[in-house]
Amino acid sequence: MTMGAAAFGRQYTGELRTILDRLDYDAVERIVARLMRAYDEGHRVYTFGNGGSAATAAHLVCDLGKNTSGPTWPGLRVACLSDNVPSATAFSNDHGYDTVFARQLATLLDPGDVVIAISASGKSPNIVAALDVARRRGASVIGLLGFDGGPARARCDDALVVPSFNYGQVEDTHLIVGHVLAQYLRQRLALRPHEGGAGRVPPD
Numbered sequence: 001m002t003m004g005a006a007a008f009g010r011q012y013t014g015e016l017r018t019i020l021d022r023l024d025y026d027a028v029e030r031i032v033a034r035l036m037r038a039y040d041e042g043h044r045v046y047t048f049g050n051g052g053s054a055a056t057a058a059h060l061v062c063d064l065g066k067n068t069s070g071p072t073w074p075g076l077r078v079a080c081l082s083d084n085v086p087s088a089t090a091f092s093n094d095h096g097y098d099t100v101f102a103r104q105l106a107t108l109l110d111p112g113d114v115v116i117a118i119s120a121s122g123k124s125p126n127i128v129a130a131l132d133v134a135r136r137r138g139a140s141v142i143g144l145l146g147f148d149g150g151p152a153r154a155r156c157d158d159a160l161v162v163p164s165f166n167y168g169q170v171e172d173t174h175l176i177v178g179h180v181l182a183q184y185l186r187q188r189l190a191l192r193p194h195e196g197g198a199g200r201v202p203p204d
Contacts, residue, residue, distance in 0.1 A: 101130035111138030122150025146170030
C-alpha cells in the first residue's frame with residue numbers, strides 16, 4: 001500500500017533533520033570568513049545555478065544584498081548570473097549552454113571577487129566551466145553542493161556538501177544555509193563600527 005501523505009511528510013522531514021545534524025558547519029564558518037573578507041575589501045559576490053538551484057542562487061542574492069545592510073552600513077555587493085535572462089540566452093544561443101556562466105564571469109570577475117556555485121550534483125558542465133574560469137581569474141570559489149560534490153567539489157576553495165542524494169532535501173538545505181549566512185553576517189556587521197567599508201557610501 002502506498003504511504004499516506006502525512007507519513008511521507010514525517011519521513012521526509014525526519015530525514016531532513018538528520019541531514020542538518022550531519023552538516024559540515026565548519027564549512028559554514030569558512031564561507032562566512034570569505035564573504036566577510038569580500039565585504040571588507042569591496043569585492044563582489046556572484047551566484048549561479050540551474051533549475052531549482054537557480055532559484056536558490058537568486059534567493060541568496062536577495063538575502064545577502066538586502067539583509068546584510070543596515071541603517072549605517074551597505075550590504076554585500078551581490079548579483080545572480082542565473083537571473084540575467086538576456087545574457088544567459090544570448091550566450092547559450094551563440095556558444096552553447098555549457099558556457100552560460102563562464103562567459104559572464106570572464107567579463108565580470110576581478111581578482112578577490114567571490115563566486116558561489118549552487119548545484120545538487122556538482123557535475124553540470126556549465127557549473128564546472130564557470131568554476132574553472134573563476135579559479136583562473138583569482139576569485140574565491142565557494143560551492144553549495146550535494147550528493148558526493150561531483151567534479152565541482154575539487155574546484156572549490158570551500159565546499160559545503162549536503163550529505164544526501166535527494167534533490168529536494170539538498171535544495172531545502174541550501175536554502176537553510178543561505179538564511180544562516182545572511183542572518184549571521186547581518187549580526188556580525190551590526191556589532192562593528194562602520195565607515196562605509198572599502199570606500200563605500202552608507203545608505204541614506
